[in-house]
Amino acid sequence: MGTLQFNNTFFSKVTFTIVFLLFGIGNIQAQMGCTDSQANNYDPTATQNDGSCTYDPVNVSTTNTYPLDAILSETSGLIYWDDNLWTQNDNSDTNLYALNPSDGAILNSISLDPEINKDWEEISQDEDYVYVGDFGNNVNGNRTDLRILRVSKSSIVAGTPQIDIINFAYEDQIDFTPTGANNTDYDCEAFIIADEAIFLFTKQWVSNETRIYKLPKTPGTYQAALQDTYAINGLVTGAVYKKNEQLIALSGYSNFLQPFVFLLYDYTEEDFFGANKRKLEINLPFHQVEGITTDDGLNYFITNEKYTATGTTQQLHTLNLTEYLEEYLNVIAFEESDQFKIFPNPATSIIEIRSNMSSFPITYTIVDSAAKKVKEGTLNGQNSSIDISELSVGNYIFQLGKETINSFRVIKR
Secondary structure: OOOOOHHHHHHHOOOOOOOOOOOOOOOOOOEEEOOOOOOOOOOOOOOOEOOOOOOOOOEEEOEEEEEOHHHHHOOOOOOOOEEEEEEEEEOOOOEEEEEEOOOOOOOEEEOOOOOOOOEEEEEEEEOOOOEEEOOOOOOOOOOOOOOOEEEEHHHHHHOOOOEEEEEEEEEOOEEEOOOOOOOOOEEEEEEEEEEEEEEEEEOOOOOOOEEEEEEEEEEEEEEEEEEEEEEOOOOEEEEEEOOOEEEEEEEOOOOOOOEEEEEEEEEOOOOOOEEEEEEEEEEOOOOOEEEEEOOOOOOEEEEEEHHHHHHHEEEEEEEEEEEHHHHHHHHHHHHOOOOOEEEHHHEEEEEEEEEEEOOOOEEEEEEOOOOOEEEEEEEEEEEEEEEEEOOOOOOEEEEEOEEEEEEEEEOOO
């Protein structure tokens, strides 16, 4: 997977958090609230996300669209591995296909014969394996042979795939009466691999919710344990997971084929629905989006399968979600080290200071772009607010003692 890159745009981003390595590790007393500055109910005093953030509806456009080969008319999953995209069909095709991320052209195919493709609806990965989800269940909702194929990456590279099987059933499904097409809440088209476990995100045709189930990622036969449910108001079709960034992006569409990306981020451990939950609708009406992946957490690839009724052909699309995730991802990347935070930036009347310093008080100074001191004071604890309402519009330097922390900007609304 790629490494998040930083550039000057980060330091000019509206309402962002700057985190710098300054002092040793200390303890910050948690104050619960919405910590996402892009949310309607952002609380600048909150130090721990409580999952309460709400957002205005957003519609995003693709940055590029590429046609896919006719053989991929039922492309149904997507991963980014070894600088290529990989996908699979959800019909009888038993191949994995490597695609060029630049144009979607097929670069290679690997057969998983003699395995049978009953309904391969998703592809996922960890460091050592590719996982293929043969768990599509929308025909009658009564499959008793749900499974995930685990294929070692080294064997794929060698051209001789070595395959293990993970069999499972939903622990709470007790009725296997045929439901008819697209009339079950026990369908699944999305999963992630997190540490030693698989997490399934169900596609619930009846309730339009999604449930999370957990099972081991090692070969065997298991009961998938129900973890959580969320009213996503749509049909989930794909997932991509960024462990270090505490970020999951789900793809899906509404009953009227309005595709979306649903972002889960800033959660704690496996509480994926416990923090930020943000839906971004995609300007691709009547596209049955089935797969999603990313390398850097900012730029995404999505695929849609052919949908004859609307004349939509199979395609690869790119999405740039920098506007929605750059602030968060930059904060997460910096927070892997010791911390010092100044936000928001730009600011209007108040800046918030949070640090892991263990020794107080400490003197701060603010100087303007002409190096003139315009404000000074004392920080008395790890969480402080500074009134800057008297400062004019412009750029300023924040200093602790004699150490320059960084610049911030004052704007007037």
